[in-house]
Amino acid sequence: MTINIENEKQQDTTEIESSRRNFIFGSVAAAGLSVAPGVMLYQTANARSLSEKASSKVRWGMLVDTSKQVDWNKCVEACNKEHGLNNETHSRDDQKTQYIRVVDVTNKGTGYSMSLPVMCQHCEQAPCVDVCPTGASMTRPDGIVLVDRHRCIGCRYCMMACPYKARSFVHEVLSDQTENTPRGKGCVESCNMCVNRVDNGQDPACVEASDGAIVFGDLNDPNSAISTLLKEHGGKQIRADLKLNPGVHYQGI
Amino acid sequence: MKKLHFLEVEGNTKGFYTFLGLFGLISVIGMLAAYYMEHNGHWVTGMSNQIIWGTPHVFAIFLIVAASGALNVASISSVFAKTAYKPLARLSGMLALALLSGGLVVLLLDLGRPDRLIVAMTKFNFVSIFTWNIFLYTGFMGIVGIYLWTMMDRPYNNLTKKAGMAAFIWRLVLTTGTGSIFGFLIAREAYDSALLAPMFIIMSFSFGLAFFLLVLMGSYKYTDRELGDYIVNRLKNLLGVFVAAVFYFVIVYHIANLYSADHRGITTFILADGGIYTFLFWVVQIVLGSLLPLGLLYGPTGNNRTMIGLASVLVIIGGMAQLYVIIIGGQAYPMHLFPGMEVSSSFYDGVVASYSPSLPEVLLGLGGFGVTLLLVTVAVAALKFLPASLADAVADPHSK
Incomplete structure (x- = not known):
């Protein structure tokens, strides 16, 4: 329960970080489209660092x-x-x-x-x-x-x-x-x-x-x-x- | 009625040390069994991923349920103002604490990680009935402790009624909590019933009083104190009422389940084709644990101490069988992921789970009884819990 509350609190900040990261990953992925196409790109764009909380x-x-x-x-x-x-x-x-x-x-x-x-x-x-x-x-x-x-x-x-x-x-x-x-x-x-x-x-x-x-x-x-x-x-x-x-x-x- | 006089049991006697040694030994064996289980892991037990709670839980829940029931005698005295029970109130409160301690020791030592007790005491999930129970158990210890204090310390005697009322209400909530551990498990057909909470309360009346009667008769016999028929007969008549009430609840519980189509499977399993569980239900719980004690208590042997003692032992054995059927039988019956379908898997879906109690589990459970009786033995020698005499001249309020 405590974890959920902490997550809620940090959600706003992490979402901003997350969207920035997704943008960067997205750009890298887009650049590498011809090299590694398909699912892999989508997956990389959704990766989450350990410091980032899960989002509801x-x-x-x-x-x-x-x-x-x-x-x-x-x-x-x-x-x-x-x-x-x-x-x-x-x-x-x-x-x-x-x-x-x-x-x-x-x-x-x-x-x-x-x-x-x-x-x-x-x-x-x-x-x-x-x-x-x-x-x-x-x-x-x-x-x-x-x-x-x-x-x-x-x-x-x-x-x-x-x-x-x-x-x-x-x-x-x-x-x-x-x-x-x-x-x-x-x-x-x-x-x-x-x-x-x-x-x-x-x-x-x-x-x-x-x-x-x-x-x-x-x-x-x-x-x-x-x-x-x-x-x-x-x-x-x-x-x-x-x-x-x-x-x-x-x-x- | 003569003046009531409480007296410690003489500690420096052969008899006292014999009991101390016997109960201490049972307790130590129980602790060693727990160490063996914890050191190796639960693979050395009969428990599995199918039968999750086993024999230790049968013992633990019996002792916890009996604990709240043992307090009844004190409640009848303080809350319902029956003076006949007043001489027994101290023993009743102390026995309640000893039984609860024994039960909790077993429950704790069966945990996968008993070393993390501090986690259980500091990290709470207030939605969990287990968490409520942690507070109910510790609260019970505190309230009954205060209740005993008001009874035994004369300047505070005027608070006994209030403390007794608080303890009585608390114990009802506590047993409701214990029954609800099972009653709220929607996943399992055997447990999904609001009837379990009140049934556990009436079970506690019966088991607790049976245990109380045995401790009372045993302690007076071995200390050569007088125990008159007046008090024993009142208690045994009350025990008979409680045994009959449990019997009534068992009938209602099973009939209600038989009428509900989605609970019919588990009920026919227990009543007709559950093998060991059916045997335990009919032979041990119903015949030996309910009907025979009723016959012994109300029949021509009703005034015979040996028969009253035997009836109390049978009520306890029947109660253990009842909890075995509820706890282990309830898990053995398969859960229905796909109601109405035949299922099978590598994880024992669709089959009756097998379970045989292992020796360490039984020894740990018996260790709980050992701890309880060890505490009682020490307590009656250390403090004034037992009246020096309970002869009819002392115990009977109408005696001249």
Whole structure:
């Protein structure tokens, strides 16, 4: 909560800095158009320095098209690699961390079945954030839900509250961690929408590995690819009845 | 009614040191179990990412719920002005503090990072029911502490009624808070019910009084003090009322859930096809923990101390089973990401989660009971909590 307030305070100044930086990055990108065309330019223009706070003008989200014939396990593998997961040596399978999993769904009545990746849904009204006693579970102003691992006391109330089973508890001492995702025994963790990559102007790892089946972008920007797709083709949220307004949307469910 | 005389338990006796050693040992074993869990990480326990809260939480929540219930005897004396309960009010307040301490120790030592207690005490998210509970628990300690002071320090006796009223209101809020830890979890079918808060309150009445009766009868037996039938029979009749009230709430809770289509799955799971949870519900919670104690307390054996003690033990065992079913059974039943669909995944979607309590978890939980009883043992020897006699001539207000 404190973080949000600080962010609000600094938002005005950082937005000015941000627009200046975007202008400079934009100019550089425009100059290099012929050298490195495409997505890369857009991404560089959105990079954010560490000193710059996340802006509430942005709401990052994902749109998963389940109708596309994609091997979703590639997303799982990319996630595991990015965050250095699956490195437990003692934990049982039901104790191992999974940020993203492939869920197979079958309609008992019709026999129709499909698969889809499920990760933290980055809810606007996140139950995990509401129940966290210390404020370790938090929502960034740009909509990304994450855990402050210096503040998490390991009570696991957030895991009890999450309707998506999106969180895991670190059951043992871990080694071989990746630089961007420090993980500690006794803390809760979950998909952080690859916040390190997003802040660097890149797409989350699962998006990159999805062969275009997951689109990442700013839900607040009506002209972003994700907003356009949602406007044209619609999308659904898992357990929309709970009215948590997740940032992850699905097509074909 | 003769004049009431409070007296410390003689500390320098073999019996006292035996109890001190026994409860101290149970506490130390519990602490060692916690150290083992914390040192290795929770992989050494039966808990997982599916069964998030396990046996330590069953023990901790039992002790915390029983704590507020143990205060009832004092409340009946101070708030509802029943003089018969006045001799027991000090023990009631002290036992409430001891039970809460035992429960909180277990809850704290099961944290993933118990070393970060200072974070929990300094960084607050006031939307969280856990945060409210941190204030409710510490506030309870303070208010009951003051309440005990007004009872035990004669110049302040005139404040006892006010302090007792404050403690009574606080304890109702506290148990509402404990019940709401579960009651507000919209994600899980087993917990999503406003009935849980009042049900936890009535559970606290029952568990707390059962524990109180055992401590009372035990301490009078082992210190060779007189404990008359008048007071014991009043308490056991009250316990019977509370056991019946919990039984009533359990029936209403399950019937309400059966009528609601989206809660029918968890209810049939618990009542019919939940394996160990169904067994614990019907055999331990209902038969052993509710019906048998009612028979023992109100039947022909109603005046037999051994049977009253047995009934109290059964109420506690039944209460533990009830919390096991609520806490662990409620998590074992799968959450429905896609209601009405069949789901499966590598993260155990759509399947009943398996859980077997590990030895360290059980030892940590028992350690909570050890801490509680250790505190009680020290307290009755250090301060004047117990009347020198509770013979009918002393305890019965109508006795000449």
